[in-house]
Amino acid sequence: MTASVNRRFLLVSRPEGSPRESDFRLEDSPVPTPGPGEILIRNHYASLDPAIRGWLDDAPSYLPPIAIGDPVRASTIGTVEASGVDRFKPGDWVMGLNAIEAYSLVTPNDFMHPIDVSAAPSVTSYLSAMGAVGLTAWFGVSDAMQPHPGQTVLVSGAAGAVGSMVGQLAKLRGARVVGIAGGATKCARLTDRYGFDAAIDYRGKDEAALAEAIATACPDGIDHVFENVGGVCLDAALRHINQDAQILLCGLISEYNGDPHGARNIWQLIVKTATMRGFLIARYADRFPEGSQAIAALIGEGKLVFDEHIEQGIDNAYPAFMRLFDGTNDGKMILKLV
Ligand SMILES: NC(=O)c1ccc[n+]([C@@H]2O[C@H](COP(=O)([O-])OP(=O)(O)OC[C@H]3O[C@@H](n4cnc5c(N)ncnc54)[C@H](OP(=O)(O)O)[C@@H]3O)[C@@H](O)[C@H]2O)c1
Known part of the structure; x- marks a missing residue:
């Protein structure tokens, strides 16, 4: 009633x-x-x-x-x-x-x-998983990013709704996947539940400390950055990108409640002939049924958790x-x- x-x-x-x-x-x-x-x-x-x-x-x-x-x-x-x-x-x-x-x-x-x-x-x-965040992860990885076996993908906001699925989908494509998240519990969840290869706790770290942690977790450098956070996470990531790396800007949550931080190390895009571009899930609206079907299949096969x-x-x-x-x-x- x-x-x-x-x-x-x-x-x-x-x-x-x-x-x-x-x-x-x-x-x-x-x-x-x-x-x-x-x-x-x-x-x-x-x-x-x-x-x-x-x-x-x-x-x-x-x-x-x-x-x-x-x-x-x-x-x-x-x-x-x-x-x-x-x-x-x-x-x-x-x-x-x-x-x-x-x-x-x-x-x-x-x-x-x-x-x-x-x-x-x-x-x-x-x-x-079947909604905008799952579709963001699906089209972000399978269409915009397309990581290959042997490549390294760095995901910020990795324990969140989008990030956790991005990491799993990039792993399914054979990439090495490293996640950045806040706190020991979330970092443990990245490796234990979502199957990331390594996790970095950003809390309490400035750009230099974060860059050092990224260097350790990504010994072969970074081929793809899936950026959900911005700020020092992006600054530190840019210090370790490989030649022709791709940086996909999905979100900048660390900047939503304050003044824009700006990307400090974009000169690395020149040095590494890298590409940084924006991603908006609304641009894939006509392909949502295809994405939902793919996600449902992976969940059904037990290959994707959320x-x-x-x-x-x-x-x-x-x-x-x-x-x-x-x-x-x-x-x-x-x-x-x-
Ligand atoms: N472009 C698109 O089409 C599209 C679509 C969907 C979402 N997005 C973006 O994707 C990102 C994640 O969205 P979501 O829905 O999956 O949210 P979510 O990751 O489930 O939740 C937000 C998380 O962001 C992290 N965070 C918040 N403030 C932070 C800060 N100052 N520094 C570092 N981390 C911070 C927190 O995780 P920790 O505990 O790890 O700090 C928090 O749990 C957002 O930036 C969102 O705008 C973009």
């Missing part, structure tokens, strides 16, 4: 630096009724992604900024509660770029599609989101709304 109240997590001011709780507000409003061409979705889970931090700023990006007073945009999975669109029936599971709110009133768009929960390891896997960190309740949206920035998430960060 449809509840009478739609609890929503609103943006009320643009964060300066690290988001504060007062930048957001929880608000209860009436549950809307869909008109012709509209669907009411009961959101069961919301994906908490580092990308949301970028959408909080009034800055040019691949999507417009979240307007002040609007609910915080997020990918969600949920069930159709009521429908004014023939092809969506009440009870259908759907996924879309909606918001952190109990109910979303949407007009079907390119981001919204039905999901077959019986064809996935779990409902939430559509926000993790982890989810599920926090409960919309009232915990702020602390759960901030876990992405203090590193206390252990896997894909998901908020359970129902």
